[in-house]
Amino acid sequence: MGPIAKLLAQRISLGLLLLFFVSILVFVGTSILPGDVAQQILGQSATPEALANLRAELGVNDPPITRYFDWLGGILTGDLGTALTSGQSINEAIGNRLGNTLFLAGCAAMVAVPLSIFLGLLAVRYRERWPDKLISATTLTTISMPEFVLGYILMFIFGVQLRWFSPTAVGYRPDADFLTRLESIALPVMVLTLVVLAHMMRMTRAAILNVMQSAYIETAELKGMSTFKVIRKHAFPNAISPIVNVVMLNLAYLVVGVVVVEVVFVYPGMGQYLVDHVTKRDLPVVQACGIIFAAIYIGLNLVADVVSILTNPRLRHPK
Amino acid sequence: MKSELEYFSKRVSKGLMTRREFVGRAAALGVTAAVANSMLASTVRAQTPQRGGTLRMGVQGGATTDTLDPAPAANMVAASVNVMWGEPLVYLSDDGGLEGRVAESFEGSADAMTWRFKLRSGITFSNGQSVTAQDVVDTIDRHAGEDTKSGALGLLRGIDTVKADGDTVVIGLKSPNADLPYYMQDYHLVIQPGGGKDDPAAAIGTGPYVLKSHEMGVRFVFEKNPNYWGDYGYAETVELIVINDNTARVAALQSGQVDLIDRVPPRTAGLVDRAPNITVHSEPSGGHYVFIMHTNTAPFDNNDLRLALKYGINRQEMVDKVLFGYGSVGNDIPVNESYPLFSPLEQRAYDPDKAKFHFDKSGHSGSVLLRTSENSFPGAPDAAALFQQSLAAAGIDLEIKREPNDGYWSEVWNKQPFCTSYWGGRPIQDQMYSTAYLSTADWNDTRFNNTQFDQLLLAARAELDEAKRKQMYVDMGTLVHNEGGLICPMFNDFVDAQSDRVAGWQSGVKGFPFMNYTAPMRMWVTG
Numbered sequence: 043m044g045p046i047a048k049l050l051a052q053r054i055s056l057g058l059l060l061l062f063f064v065s066i067l068v069f070v071g072t073s074i075l076p077g078d079v080a081q082q083i084l085g086q087s088a089t090p091e092a093l094a095n096l097r098a099e100l101g102v103n104d105p106p107i108t109r110y111f112d113w114l115g116g117i118l119t120g121d122l123g124t125a126l127t128s129g130q131s132i133n134e135a136i137g138n139r140l141g142n143t144l145f146l147a148g149c150a151a152m153v154a155v156p157l158s159i160f161l162g163l164l165a166v167r168y169r170e171r172w173p174d175k176l177i178s179a180t181t182l183t184t185i186s187m188p189e190f191v192l193g194y195i196l197m198f199i200f201g202v203q204l205r206w207f208s209p210t211a212v213g214y215r216p217d218a219d220f221l222t223r224l225e226s227i228a229l230p231v232m233v234l235t236l237v238v239l240a241h242m243m244r245m246t247r248a249a250i251l252n253v254m255q256s257a258y259i260e261t262a263e264l265k266g267m268s269t270f271k272v273i274r275k276h277a278f279p280n281a282i283s284p285i286v287n288v289v290m291l292n293l294a295y296l297v298v299g300v301v302v303v304e305v306v307f308v309y310p311g312m313g314q315y316l317v318d319h320v321t322k323r324d325l326p327v328v329q330a331c332g333i334i335f336a337a338i339y340i341g342l343n344l345v346a347d348v349v350s351i352l353t354n355p356r357l358r359h360p361k
Numbered sequence: 362m363k364s365e366l367e368y369f370s371k372r373v374s375k376g377l378m379t380r381r382e383f384v385g386r387a388a389a390l391g392v393t394a395a396v397a398n399s400m401l402a403s404t405v406r407a408q409t410p411q412r413g414g415t416l417r418m419g420v421q422g423g424a425t426t427d428t429l430d431p432a433p434a435a436n437m438v439a440a441s442v443n444v445m446w447g448e449p450l451v452y453l454s455d456d457g458g459l460e461g462r463v464a465e466s467f468e469g470s471a472d473a474m475t476w477r478f479k480l481r482s483g484i485t486f487s488n489g490q491s492v493t494a495q496d497v498v499d500t501i502d503r504h505a506g507e508d509t510k511s512g513a514l515g516l517l518r519g520i521d522t523v524k525a526d527g528d529t530v531v532i533g534l535k536s537p538n539a540d541l542p543y544y545m546q547d548y549h550l551v552i553q554p555g556g557g558k559d560d561p562a563a564a565i566g567t568g569p570y571v572l573k574s575h576e577m578g579v580r581f582v583f584e585k586n587p588n589y590w591g592d593y594g595y596a597e598t599v600e601l602i603v604i605n606d607n608t609a610r611v612a613a614l615q616s617g618q619v620d621l622i623d624r625v626p627p628r629t630a631g632l633v634d635r636a637p638n639i640t641v642h643s644e645p646s647g648g649h650y651v652f653i654m655h656t657n658t659a660p661f662d663n664n665d666l667r668l669a670l671k672y673g674i675n676r677q678e679m680v681d682k683v684l685f686g687y688g689s690v691g692n693d694i695p696v697n698e699s700y701p702l703f704s705p706l707e708q709r710a711y712d713p714d715k716a717k718f719h720f721d722k723s724g725h726s727g728s729v730l731l732r733t734s735e736n737s738f739p740g741a742p743d744a745a746a747l748f749q750q751s752l753a754a755a756g757i758d759l760e761i762k763r764e765p766n767d768g769y770w771s772e773v774w775n776k777q778p779f780c781t782s783y784w785g786g787r788p789i790q791d792q793m794y795s796t797a798y799l800s801t802a803d804w805n806d807t808r809f810n811n812t813q814f815d816q817l818l819l820a821a822r823a824e825l826d827e828a829k830r831k832q833m834y835v836d837m838g839t840l841v842h843n844e845g846g847l848i849c850p851m852f853n854d855f856v857d858a859q860s861d862r863v864a865g866w867q868s869g870v871k872g873f874p875f876m877n878y879t880a881p882m883r884m885w886v887t888g
Contacts, residue, residue, distance in 0.1 A: 081771040089515055089803050092433075095508050127426035128577060135425070194608050202615045209612035212419070212580075212602045212619070308604050308613075310579045318424040318578055321767070 045359070046352070053347055057340045061333070064340075065117070068332035069110050072325045081323075113329065122330040127322050132330050135315065140334065142216060143304070143311035146227055147296035150234035154296075155289055158239050162246025162285075163278070167269055169251065181240035193233045193306040200229060211309040230307045234300065238292040245288035249281035256280075283350035290346035297342075298335040408864060414886030416596035416863055418875075419610045419619035423603035425578035429562035431551050432504055432511035437623060437874065438581075438603055440548045444878045445583050445599065446487065447551025447566025450478050450497065450530075451542055453788055457701050457871035459542055463492060463552045463567055464530070473537040473823055478530045478545070484590045486554045487571045494525035499556025501532075504549060513549035515796065515803060537823035539830075540791045548878065569594035569882045578603050583881075595865070595885035611858075614639060620863040621884070623874050625856045626739070627685040638861045642868065643687050643854040647699045647786020647793070650683070650738040650853060651691075652731065652748065654846035655808040658778040664844055665723035671709060671848055673716035673752040679850040682747060683740040687856050691849035694838045695797065699852075699871060700790050702831045706838055716755035728758035731779050736766040738783035744850070745781060775806045782806065783853075788872060790834050794818055798841060807846030814840045862887060 080096040116123050122132040161181070165174040184192065201209025207228040214226040253259065254277055262272045301313030308314075312331060319327035423438030431443045444452075448462040461467070464478040484492050503509065505517035519541075522533040534541065551566050564572040569591065570583035581601040585594045602619060604610040607626045611633055613619045625633055625641055634641035654661035654670070661667060676690040689697070692708055733745045742763060749759040764773050764780075774782050787793040796802055799818055800810040814837055821833040841847060855874035859866055865884035870876040876883060 092510050092512075092514060096510050125426065128428050197608065197612050202612050205616060208618060209616045210604065210609045210618060212604060212613055306606050306609060308602075308606060308609050310576065314578070315425050318426050322424065322426040324426055 049351060050348060053344055057344050060340055061337060064336040065114060065333055066110075068329050068336070069106075069113065072328050072332070073106055113326070117330075117333060123326040125319070125324055125327050127319070127324045127327075132327055135327075136312070136330060136334065138216065139310065139312045139315045142214075142309065143297060143300060143313065145223070146230060146234070146304070146309060146311060147293070147300060149224065149227060150231045150238070150296050151293055153231060154235040154238050154292070155242065157235065158242035159246050159285065161239070162243045162250065163270075163273055165243065165247045166250045166254065166273060166277075169247075174247075177243065181236075181243050184236035185238075185240035189233060189237055189302045190306050192236060193229070193303060196229050196232055197307075200232075211307045214309060227307075227309065230300075230303050230309055233303055233307075234296055238295060242285075242288055242292055246281070246285050249284040250277045253277040253280045279353070282353045286349045286353070287346045290342045290349075294339045294342040297338050410595050410865060411885045411887065412595050413597045415598040415600060416621065416881055416884060416886055417600040417602060417619045418621040418623075418881055419602050419604040419613050420622070421603075421605055421607075421610060421624045423578050423605070427577050429564045429572075429575070429577075430557070431549050431553070432509060432513070432557075432561060434549055435512055438578075438601065440873065441601060441875065441878050441881070442564075442572070442575075442581055443548050443551050444568060445570045445581075445601075445881065446564045446568040446572045446586075447553065448568050449547060449550045449552065450545040452546050453872045453877055455867060455870045455876075457699070457788065459546060463497065464545075467542050469539070469541070471825075473539045473541070473825060474534050476532045476534070476541050477526075478532070478542075480528045480530070481590060482528065484567055485588055486565050486567055487586055487588070488554065488565050490554050492552065492554075492567060494528060494530045496554055496556060497530045497552055498523045498525050499558055500550065500552050501556075503556040503558050503561070511549055513544075513547045516544040516547055516550075516792070536819070538791075539822060539825050540789050543789045543792065546788065548873075570599055573598075593879070593882040595883070596881070599881045601881070614858055614860055617860060617862065619860075620886070621857070621859045621875070621880060623855070623857050625858045627687040627856060630685065630687060630856050630858075633858055639858055640861070640866070641856060641858045642866055643856050644868065644870070644874070645689060645697075645699055646853065646855045646874075647697060648784065648853050648855070649691055649695060649697075649786075649849050650679075650741070650744065650783050650851050651695075651781070652848040652850070653780060653782055653807050654848070655778040656844075656846040657808040657810065660723070660725045660729070661778055661846060663723045663725065665719045666725050666729075667844075667846060669716045669718075669720035669723060669755070669757060670729070670752070672712045672719060673755045673757055674748055674848055674850050675711040675751040676709075676850045677711075678747055678751070679744055683744045684851055684853055687854040689852050689854075691851050693842050693845065693847055693849050695784060695793050695841070695847060695849060696790050696834075696838065697852050699786060700788075700793070702790060702827065702834055704831060704835055706835070706842055709842070711751060713751070713755035716752070716757065720755065720757050728760040729779065730760045730762060731781070732762045732764050732773050732777050733781040734764040734766050734769045734773070736769055737774070737781040738853075741781040748850075775804065785873070790837075791818070791822055794837060794841075795822075798837075798845070809841065809845050809847075811840055811844065859884070 080093045113123065122136065124131055125135065161177050165177045168174050197209045200206045208226050209229065211226045211230060214223060250273060259272060259276055262276050300311065301317060304311045304313030305317055316328065316331040420438050420441060422436035427439050431447060434440055434443055450462060450464040451459045451467065452462045454460040461481065463480060463484070465481040467476060467478045469476045480492060480494060480497070486492060501517065501520070501523045504511040504513045505520060519535050519538055520532055521535045524531045532541065554565055557563065569586055569589045571586045573582045573584050575581045580603065583599040585597055604613055610622045611625060611629065614622045615636060630641050633639060654667055656662060656667070671693055680686065680688050680690055692706055694706065696703055731745055733741045735742060745761045749761060752759045773780050784797070787796060795818060797804050797806055798809050798814065799805065800815050817833050817837050821830050824830045824833065857874055863884050864887050866880065867876055867883065
């Protein structure tokens with residue numbers, strides 16, 4: 043087995059172990075939440091009889107250890123169980139929802155990643171001059187604002203006043219044609235882009251600037267190469283590892299951190315689904331969402347690790 | 362200028378402005394009388410019902426966790442969906458009376474112990490099956506059964522027997538009840554084939570629309586039921602879209618993504634109404650925001666302390682600052698003018714001196730602890746802060762404990778002795794009082810235990826003479842007003858809004874928001 047394959051196997055098994063610990067955390071964490079599902083389903087208007095009937099029907103009276111292993115067994119065989127509230131299969135519901143969320147996150151990533159790397163390069167090229175300062179100031183402003191405020195502002199300006207885009211994603215249907223779907227998520231994509239832009243942009247800028255201090259960059263400059271060419275051919279490849287790290291971190295954020303954005307724009311993704319079920323104390327769904335989010339997070343970080351190892355000969359051949 | 366003209370023509374069609382005034386205003390804007398008149402004609406034409414088109418409504422309250430089973434429905438979306446595809450035996454009429462739906466008529470025996478509902482002949486479910494008395498019996502049976510999750514169970518407890526007799530359903534009671542037909546109009550009790558016992562979530566009923574597609578907590582699409590017996594249902598298609606975020610819901614209306622929304626936040630309702638193509642409807646309701654004390658728990662078991670707190674609340678200030686004027690003052694009873702057989706009691710006013718007098722008399726020392734949360738009613742923490750200040754003027758120290766929204770209904774409400782809460786109205790006084798003020802009620806959230814009150818309530822239920830009943834309700838109200846644990850500072854209005862793409866809103870419909878849920882079937886698309 044080559045060193046790379048060995049490394050990969052090691053990383054993946056570590057990831058799985060981590061996921062196992064996360065599953066315990068998720069289960070324990072959700073189990074100690076106050077309130078109970080029957081009360082939440084029936085709301086303020088619950089009668090004691092209805093509560094008792096529902097509790098028995100939902101099987102929330104079993105001991106926690108039994109429930110944990112039932113649940114873990116289900117997950118390992120690819121069955122996330124059924125939602126307590128609606129009685130529907132979680133696999134099916136999450137399948138649709140996850141697809142929607144990935145579509146939104148994917149579109150946001152398509153815009154945000156190239157844009158932030160380009161802006162980062164631009165900032166290095168004109169460092170300490172007005173384009174650099176303008177880019178930094180703007181991206182820092184947008185990252186400093188809570189997502190929902192940013193959402194409301196964009197909704198008001200572009201949705202209600204200018205009418206360029208739909209203010210909410212209520213027109214979104216998974217089976218609509220691609221352009222309609224893009225149009226209905228224009229504003230959420232914009233918000234997500236603005237939120238993750240600063241982090242990736244600044245990391246790109248810092249990583250490249252760091253490399254720019256090296257002696258070989260000076261040599262390249264002395265050979266008479268243009269600044270952009272120096273950055274592209276010599277500085278960027280050496281800065282890939284930290285950039286990939288921060289890009290992956292932000293991709294993970296786009297998938298698991300869009301809860302607020304989805305709720306504000308009424309987008310039928312995982313976020314809205316999770317929030318509804320947390321409010322109703324529908325634990326199987328919350329746990330399923332938690333484990334999926336954790337898997338995505340761990341998976342993307344795994345990719346980041348592997349990529350940075352592959353692009354860095356020093357890590358590829360450890361002594 | 363066009364928008365101003367549209368605004369004026371809208372006022373004419375509502376009768377707020379005469380035709381002559383309109384032409385005058387139009388002339389002032391440089392429009393000839395002929396153009397002004399034709400414009401007016403098109404607005405008035407919009408006031409006659411038109412068939413076809415798609416009506417889209419943005420509604421708050423739905424969740425992915427809902428089901429199509431009408432029994433556990435507990436939010437605005439679920440209730441709206443129920444009465445689109447289904448119908449109860451009877452339904453509230455606009456003025457708060459009852460009109461037949463699945464039942465054509467109903468009558469009670471002289472002792473109000475037996476009620477007969479005669480079914481409308483020849484009506485069918487949306488699957489083509491005829492409606493029989495047995496379907497009704499099964500429906501009631503399912504909601505009242507041992508293992509039910511129905512929100513209507515509380516209403517059905519007084520029922521002894523339900524029998525089918527040809528095309529008539531006969532309901533026998535355990536004790537007399539003159540209001541039984543009102544129980545049957547509840548939105549949970551839509552009649553389903555076989556009572557919905559086989560497939561409760563099939564959404565098959567006799568309603569004006571048929572459910573075509575749905576995604577829980579996201580959207581419901583209805584098409585007109587071609588075999589509907591009545592004349593409701595003008596739009597060919599109705600789309601109900603769940604939009605829980607207040608700002609998003611208003612933005613969707615403003616930009617034309619939806620035509621009708623509920624729950625416009627009172628804070629911004631005035632601004633929303635200023636837009637030329639949008640009308641905000643504020644409808645008085647029986648819903649009220651409350652501060653509730655457990656009358657059996659110290660220190661609230663002392664009536665003087667309760668009176669001190671009742672005198673120490675500034676009701677008008679709450680209506681102005683918490684409801685932004687979209688509501689009316691309460692009087693420490695859970696009913697108001699929106700109920701049949703209601704006559705008002707003398708209004709209790711803010712009086713720091715009396716509050717101080719009763720507080721001193723109660724002998725209580727130290728502060729009083731109030732628990733609140735944002736979801737106990739919109740603006741509850743603000744209302745608590747106002748209450749704190751108005752009590753401070755009487756020398757009473759109110760301590761406010763902010764509780765998390767999560768778990769408020771299971772951990773705080775109906776458990777802690779003093780907290781904020783809300784009640785949606787009920788169609789009749791008996792139902793409101795027996796739900797929360799009868800000593801044995803499940804949701805007696807003030808722990809009100811008054812033998813005289815209980816006797817009056819049961820006597821009023823059996824009393825068929827309206828004048829006598831009215832007096833009994835006054836006596837009951839007086840008991841709650843003077844001795845109860847309820848501080849009711851305000852009744853909230855239902856604030857809904859529509860764009861001018863739809864028409865047909867009817868003001869003053871009793872019951873719940875959206876013209877008691879009938880707006881989507883009684884409004885039409887104008888163009």
